[in-house]
Structures are given as structure tokens and as C-alpha cells.
Amino acid sequence: MEQRIPMPRTSVFKRLLDRVLARFIPMANRSLLYRLLSENLRAQAPWYALATVAMLIVAAMTSMSAWIMKDIVNETVVSKDMQRMFFLAGGVATIFIVKGIATYFQIVILSKAGNNIIAVTQKRIFDRILRQDLNFFIKHPSSDLVMRLTNNAQAARSVMDLVLTSAVRDLFSLIGLLVVMFIQQPILSLVTLILGPAAFLGVRYLTKKVRDIMRQELTAVTKIIEGVQEASTGVRIIKAFGLEEHMRERMNQSVTQVEHRANSIARLSAATSPIMETLSGLAIAGVIALSGLWVVGGDKTPGELMSFITALLLAYEPAKRLARMRINLEAAMVGVRMMYEIKDHPIQLTEAENARPIPEEGGGEIVFEDVGFSYAPDKPLFENLNLVFSAGKTTALVGASGGGKSTIINLVMRMFDPDEGSIKVNGLDLRQVSFASLRAHMSYVGQDTFLFNGTVRDNLALGREGATEEEIVQAAKDAHAHDFIMNMPQGYDSPVGENGGNLSGGQKQRLAIARAMLRDADILILDEATSALDSYAESLVQDALKRLTKDRTTIVIAHRLATITSADNIVVLENGKILEQGPQRELLAHDGPYRRLYELQILPQLEEA
Structure with missing residues (x-):
């Protein structure tokens, strides 16, 4: 028009x-x-x-x-x-x-x-x-x-x-x-x-x-x-x-x-x-x-x-x-x-006229209240979805592909707005939160790690504006990335290439985790954050993630159940519906979807060991 x-x-x-x-x-x-x-x-x-x-x-x-x-x-x-x-x-x-x-x-x-x-x-x-x-x-x-x-x-x-x-x-x-x-x-x-x-x-x-x-x-x-x-x-x-x-x-x-x-x-x-x-x-x-x-x-x-x-x-x-x-x-x-x-393309996601920062009280609690959402008309993915991501706790989302795990993350990050209901952070509807405040309170590590064309230091420094050299190096050490960085020709000044083309998948992911650590946000979102790591590197990063997730509201998407055994709450999703949720010990106590997933994935590994 x-x-x-x-x-x-x-x-x-x-x-x-x-x-x-x-x-x-x-x-x-x-x-x-x-x-x-x-x-x-x-x-x-x-x-x-x-x-x-x-x-x-x-x-x-x-x-x-x-x-x-x-x-x-x-x-x-x-x-x-x-x-x-x-x-x-x-x-x-x-x-x-x-x-x-x-x-x-x-x-x-x-x-x-x-x-x-x-x-x-x-x-x-x-x-x-x-x-x-x-x-x-x-x-x-x-x-x-x-x-x-x-x-x-x-x-x-x-x-x-x-x-x-x-x-x-x-x-x-x-x-x-x-x-x-x-x-x-x-x-x-x-x-x-x-x-x-x-x-x-x-x-x-x-x-x-x-x-x-x-x-x-x-x-x-x-x-x-x-x-x-x-x-x-x-x-x-x-x-x-x-x-x-x-x-x-x-x-x-x-x-x-x-x-x-x-x-x-x-x-x-x-x-x-x-x-x-x-x-x-x-x-x-x-x-x-x-x-x-x-x-x-x-x-x-x-x-x-x-x-x-x-x-x-x-x-x-x-x-x-x-x-x-x-x-x-x-x-x-x-x-x-x-x-x-x-x-002239309309902007669907707009900041409220009187947008406010996220309230300090609440510790980063995220609440879905009767959320409805669909990608296409007449094909709803979520209907009346109610879900709580408790403050300072780790919540894991598991289930088959297409169940809505990534969509929940996108809604939390306000990549989309729900068609119905509301999503609140510390009691304030996301649509009333300023974009700057929302982004400042969140940190993200995705499965498909993206790095900008520049040096290692450039990419890590994007985690938090004004970070000092000591903070950048400490974040790299916490993510077990410092050693391989120092082995690169120019150390922290080494170019990563287009989308990290000069690095292995595991190295890229550890840099992304270091970037998230440097951000030091209240809410941490991990979308298969260790999927590209070998067993040894994964064990190192899991140790770093335990320190990173402590006292933070953490949302984890995981296909490997071994990475979420210590989660405070595990939510099993299928076709946009919550089948069950709770700590792992409770979910394994009865014959439900999570236990069947566990038996298919974890038990064979234990038997081989």
C-alpha cells in the first residue's frame, strides 16, 4: 500500500x-x-x-x-x-x-x-x-x-x-x-x-x-x-x-x-x-x-x-x-x-508508549498466563498455556521436535507476542517492558552458535558493553575457552572468520557461553548450549554452567537428558501441551512420558557403562 x-x-x-x-x-x-x-x-x-x-x-x-x-x-x-x-x-x-x-x-x-x-x-x-x-x-x-x-x-x-x-x-x-x-x-x-x-x-x-x-x-x-x-x-x-x-x-x-x-x-x-x-x-x-x-x-x-x-x-x-x-x-x-x-512494512513488535524497566523485585520470575499463540491462522500451537519459570531456579524443556520448546523461548525473549493471554517478568507484562530493559536482563546461548566477523575479543566484549580486559579473560576461563584462545596465532586478537569459520563447533560454543557469562544477566536461556561439545569439553562446560546458573532464572532446552538431571523443574511438552512437569526424581517415580524418554535414552548408556 x-x-x-x-x-x-x-x-x-x-x-x-x-x-x-x-x-x-x-x-x-x-x-x-x-x-x-x-x-x-x-x-x-x-x-x-x-x-x-x-x-x-x-x-x-x-x-x-x-x-x-x-x-x-x-x-x-x-x-x-x-x-x-x-x-x-x-x-x-x-x-x-x-x-x-x-x-x-x-x-x-x-x-x-x-x-x-x-x-x-x-x-x-x-x-x-x-x-x-x-x-x-x-x-x-x-x-x-x-x-x-x-x-x-x-x-x-x-x-x-x-x-x-x-x-x-x-x-x-x-x-x-x-x-x-x-x-x-x-x-x-x-x-x-x-x-x-x-x-x-x-x-x-x-x-x-x-x-x-x-x-x-x-x-x-x-x-x-x-x-x-x-x-x-x-x-x-x-x-x-x-x-x-x-x-x-x-x-x-x-x-x-x-x-x-x-x-x-x-x-x-x-x-x-x-x-x-x-x-x-x-x-x-x-x-x-x-x-x-x-x-x-x-x-x-x-x-x-x-x-x-x-x-x-x-x-x-x-x-x-x-x-x-x-x-x-x-x-x-x-x-x-x-x-x-x-x-512501510508494519512493525508488529512495538514498545509501549510508557514502557517501564523490569521491576527489581521478583528475582526474574517468568509466568505464562493463559497464553495462546499460532504461526498460522486456525492452527494454534498454544491454547491457554500456563507455565511458571521460578526465580533463581532452572527449568528444562524437553520433548519431541515441534512441541513448542523454541517458541516458548522466543516468546520469553519477545521475538513474538502471544495472540492471547500474557507473559510476565517479575509481575510486569512483557508488552509493558522496555526493549532495553528486557535485553539487559537476559542472556542467550543457542544451538546454532553465531559469531560476528571480528576478533575473539570483539565477540566476547559484545556480551556486556564496557567490560574490562580482566572480565573478558575471566569469562573465557570460566567457559574453559581461555586455553584454546591462547593457542591461536594472535590470542584474543585472532580473527574468528565469518560466523566463526576459523573455529571448531565446540570452540564456537564455548565462546558463546563465555559471552553469556560476561553478560551476567538475571535470566539465562540455553538452547542446546552444549550440543557441539565432545564429552570432555562438555563436562568442563557443564561445571561452568552450574556456577553460571546458580541463583539465576534459567530456561534450558535439552534433547540429551543427561544435561538436565539437576534441573529444579522439567517440563515435558508435546504439540504445544504440557504433559507433565516436576523434578526428575518425581517424574521417574511414575510411568509417564519423561520416564519413557529416560528409559530410551539414559538406561542404555548406563548398561553400556
């Missing part, structure tokens, strides 16, 4: 802009263009004002170069006044020097303003992305977001530059040259203009085909980015299963699609040139023939004829650019539209 934001209330400018844009831009894109202009014109007004002055100078000098041809020819052919000729030569040099300087400043100033538009747009899009919930990232793959953050932001700059240069430089250059033509040869100028509208009609037909092709091309480019990302992150699977040829074929198909569509757009865009060349050639040929008769049989001077023909020839380039403007603008507006789809 497009949001129309009106331009500033300058009625004369608005009416003029409407009339100009109506010739080049369909109504569907006009409101989108007004919005783009309104968001960027004010911020870039000083630069665009300077660029406009420079472009007006270019337009004026272009017209002057045609006008001065009258005196040059007349002085050369008729009067043969050498002093006058030297004066005119200096005038020509001055015209082109001024035009060159103005062109330079126009390019530099527009580039500065355009680069700022790209930077501001990318910051706004990225900020909007960060504020979205998990559903947004499920629906929008990373390759799509990369495309919208890069190419679409560039499209916004292209549209601004195109509108400004066409509306100022090309339009005023054409107007100035037409003035010269009408002053020198008014009747011939009218004859020339007869063929002008025909060119725009031909271009208008081509424009209709550009929009769909451009969107298809951007989609195919997204597939290329996606292929590169998958090849980078999934290289082990690709190598292990011999999928190189499969990946190569997918990439070749995407690249070929982009190539074909780029060729289609090039053909449509290039078609404007033959139209303009043909019409301009016919016009110039006819005008030269008529002007010859006019000069031979009339009282017109050769200088007037040359000035007219020069203006006619110079008018060709700005007229051609104006004719192609609609096609170029239509292609760029596809990217702008896709950019605004992200900027």
Missing part, C-alpha cells in the same frame, strides 16, 4: 511540477515520486540549489554557443572584421570554459547529495529491518534484504538525479535552444516541432514493457546473491554431498536470466535512439533544404541560418535524454517501490 506524502505547500512549484511530470511519469509512480522527493529534497536542499545553479549555467552556455554562431559566420563571411573575429573567439572560449567549470561542479555536487541519499536510505532501511519480528525474517530471505538495502537504495539516488538533471539541465537547455531557433528562424522552428510529439509517442509505447522486466531482473539478481550466500555458508554440505554441479547449474540459470532481462531492457532503452535519430534526421534534412531556399531567395543572413542549425543540432541531445527519461525513470522506480515495501 503506497503512502502518499504531499510536497511542501508551494502551489506554483507544485502545479508546474505536476504538469512536467504528467508528460513523463504515469500516475501510479507519481505519488511514489512525490514521497521520495519530499523525504530527500529538504535535507539536500543546499546541495541541490547549488547543482541547479550549475545546471542553469550549463543550459545558458549551451544556448549561447548556438547564438554566437550568427555573429561568427556573419563576421567571417560578410564583414571579415578580424578584430571582431578575435573578440568572438574569446567569447567562444569563455562560453566553453564556464560550461566546463559548471559541469564539473554539477557532477561533484550531485554525487555528494546522491551519496548522502544512499547512506541515509540504507540506514533507515536497516533500522527498519532490525525492528521487525522473526516472522519478517522468515518471509524475507537475507538475499532479498541485501538487494533492497543496496540496489534499491541506489535506485532512490538514480531517480533523484534523473529528475533533477532532466527537469533543470535538459529541459532548460532545450527551452533556451528553442528560443534561439525561434528568434533566428521562427517558421522553420515550427516545422521542426511538428515531428517532436511523434518521438514521445514511440517512447511511451516502449515504457509499458520496462516495468515487469525490471522487477524480474531484480528478482533474478536476488537469486544470484542467495546462491553466493548458500555456497559460502553451506560449503561443507556442498562438498560432502558432491553438490557442486547442482549449485553451478542453479547459479548459471540465475545469471542467464539476469543477462536475458538486462538485454531486453537494453533493447527497449536503445530503441529510443533510432526513433529520435530517424525523426531528427528527417527534421534536420527538411529544415536545411527549406533554409537554403529561405536564405537564397530571402533576406536572411548566413549567420542566422547557421545559428539556427547549430541550435537545432544542439537541441537533439537534451531532447533525446528527455525522451528516454520515462524509460530510465520507470526502471529505477521499480527499485524505489521495492525499497518502500520494506520501509
Whole structure:
């Protein structure tokens, strides 16, 4: 749904802009263009004002170069006044020097303003992305977001530059040259203009085909980015299963699609040139023939004829650019539209107007009260779910995949909001808690450990802003990560690589645990936090986790029951329902789901031992 934001209330400018844009831009894109202009014109007004002055100078000098041809020819052919000729030569040099300087400043100033538009747009899009919930990232793959953050932001700059240069430089250059033509040869100028509208009609037909092709091309480019990302992150699977040829074929198909569509757009865009060349050639040929008769049989001077023909020839380039403007603008507006789809995407998770910090009293108790939640309509995962994570205690969530364990964690971290009921921390509904307070009170270690591209120290320091070197090293020691860190080439300054590519799975997980320890939060969430560790490393980390979880509200997801034997409460989930809960000794005291899981998993290990 497009949001129309009106331009500033300058009625004369608005009416003029409407009339100009109506010739080049369909109504569907006009409101989108007004919005783009309104968001960027004010911020870039000083630069665009300077660029406009420079472009007006270019337009004026272009017209002057045609006008001065009258005196040059007349002085050369008729009067043969050498002093006058030297004066005119200096005038020509001055015209082109001024035009060159103005062109330079126009390019530099527009580039500065355009680069700022790209930077501001990318910051706004990225900020909007960060504020979205998990559903947004499920629906929008990373390759799509990369495309919208890069190419679409560039499209916004292209549209601004195109509108400004066409509306100022090309339009005023054409107007100035037409003035010269009408002053020198008014009747011939009218004859020339007869063929002008025909060119725009031909271009208008081509424009209709550009929009769909451009969107298809951007989609195919997204597939290329996606292929590169998958090849980078999934290289082990690709190598292990011999999928190189499969990946190569997918990439070749995407690249070929982009190539074909780029060729289609090039053909449509290039078609404007033959139209303009043909019409301009016919016009110039006819005008030269008529002007010859006019000069031979009339009282017109050769200088007037040359000035007219020069203006006619110079008018060709700005007229051609104006004719192609609609096609170029239509292609760029596809990217702008896709950019605004992200900027206008509703934010489902919002902070309450009077959001408060988590109350200090309560010790981190989390309570689910009649919680209902579903990922898809008419398919509820939770209905009237009631669950308590006691303050300072460890609660383990077990059960088959799809039972709702990860969803409970996501709800606690407020990645989603419940459809019904409430989730309270220390008695305050999560929807009333400020995001900053919620994040400050929670620490998370996931099964799929994520590390940022940087050094070991950089990743650990993200656990708590302002942590000292001693605190960072102590957290690493507590997570039994210090020894392997010191064995790395640069110790704590060693790069971990993209998503920890320079480390083993166990090393990555120990760094993640150290990061969580450094955070020292009241609420600790462990999602299979030791799944990538070998038996020896796991025993070391389990010892560290016992110290970490002491007196903290801890939520643990575990598939290996041996890691949760000391949990204060074990909750067995299946299809979004709590089958049973309690300490392990109580759950093993009767024949229930947990005991059956225990017998399937633990008893065989004891027998083997």
C-alpha cells in the first residue's frame, strides 16, 4: 500500500511540477515520486540549489554557443572584421570554459547529495529491518534484504538525479535552444516541432514493457546473491554431498536470466535512439533544404541560418535524454517501490508508549498466563498455556521436535507476542517492558552458535558493553575457552572468520557461553548450549554452567537428558501441551512420558557403562 506524502505547500512549484511530470511519469509512480522527493529534497536542499545553479549555467552556455554562431559566420563571411573575429573567439572560449567549470561542479555536487541519499536510505532501511519480528525474517530471505538495502537504495539516488538533471539541465537547455531557433528562424522552428510529439509517442509505447522486466531482473539478481550466500555458508554440505554441479547449474540459470532481462531492457532503452535519430534526421534534412531556399531567395543572413542549425543540432541531445527519461525513470522506480515495501512494512513488535524497566523485585520470575499463540491462522500451537519459570531456579524443556520448546523461548525473549493471554517478568507484562530493559536482563546461548566477523575479543566484549580486559579473560576461563584462545596465532586478537569459520563447533560454543557469562544477566536461556561439545569439553562446560546458573532464572532446552538431571523443574511438552512437569526424581517415580524418554535414552548408556 503506497503512502502518499504531499510536497511542501508551494502551489506554483507544485502545479508546474505536476504538469512536467504528467508528460513523463504515469500516475501510479507519481505519488511514489512525490514521497521520495519530499523525504530527500529538504535535507539536500543546499546541495541541490547549488547543482541547479550549475545546471542553469550549463543550459545558458549551451544556448549561447548556438547564438554566437550568427555573429561568427556573419563576421567571417560578410564583414571579415578580424578584430571582431578575435573578440568572438574569446567569447567562444569563455562560453566553453564556464560550461566546463559548471559541469564539473554539477557532477561533484550531485554525487555528494546522491551519496548522502544512499547512506541515509540504507540506514533507515536497516533500522527498519532490525525492528521487525522473526516472522519478517522468515518471509524475507537475507538475499532479498541485501538487494533492497543496496540496489534499491541506489535506485532512490538514480531517480533523484534523473529528475533533477532532466527537469533543470535538459529541459532548460532545450527551452533556451528553442528560443534561439525561434528568434533566428521562427517558421522553420515550427516545422521542426511538428515531428517532436511523434518521438514521445514511440517512447511511451516502449515504457509499458520496462516495468515487469525490471522487477524480474531484480528478482533474478536476488537469486544470484542467495546462491553466493548458500555456497559460502553451506560449503561443507556442498562438498560432502558432491553438490557442486547442482549449485553451478542453479547459479548459471540465475545469471542467464539476469543477462536475458538486462538485454531486453537494453533493447527497449536503445530503441529510443533510432526513433529520435530517424525523426531528427528527417527534421534536420527538411529544415536545411527549406533554409537554403529561405536564405537564397530571402533576406536572411548566413549567420542566422547557421545559428539556427547549430541550435537545432544542439537541441537533439537534451531532447533525446528527455525522451528516454520515462524509460530510465520507470526502471529505477521499480527499485524505489521495492525499497518502500520494506520501509512501510508494519512493525508488529512495538514498545509501549510508557514502557517501564523490569521491576527489581521478583528475582526474574517468568509466568505464562493463559497464553495462546499460532504461526498460522486456525492452527494454534498454544491454547491457554500456563507455565511458571521460578526465580533463581532452572527449568528444562524437553520433548519431541515441534512441541513448542523454541517458541516458548522466543516468546520469553519477545521475538513474538502471544495472540492471547500474557507473559510476565517479575509481575510486569512483557508488552509493558522496555526493549532495553528486557535485553539487559537476559542472556542467550543457542544451538546454532553465531559469531560476528571480528576478533575473539570483539565477540566476547559484545556480551556486556564496557567490560574490562580482566572480565573478558575471566569469562573465557570460566567457559574453559581461555586455553584454546591462547593457542591461536594472535590470542584474543585472532580473527574468528565469518560466523566463526576459523573455529571448531565446540570452540564456537564455548565462546558463546563465555559471552553469556560476561553478560551476567538475571535470566539465562540455553538452547542446546552444549550440543557441539565432545564429552570432555562438555563436562568442563557443564561445571561452568552450574556456577553460571546458580541463583539465576534459567530456561534450558535439552534433547540429551543427561544435561538436565539437576534441573529444579522439567517440563515435558508435546504439540504445544504440557504433559507433565516436576523434578526428575518425581517424574521417574511414575510411568509417564519423561520416564519413557529416560528409559530410551539414559538406561542404555548406563548398561553400556
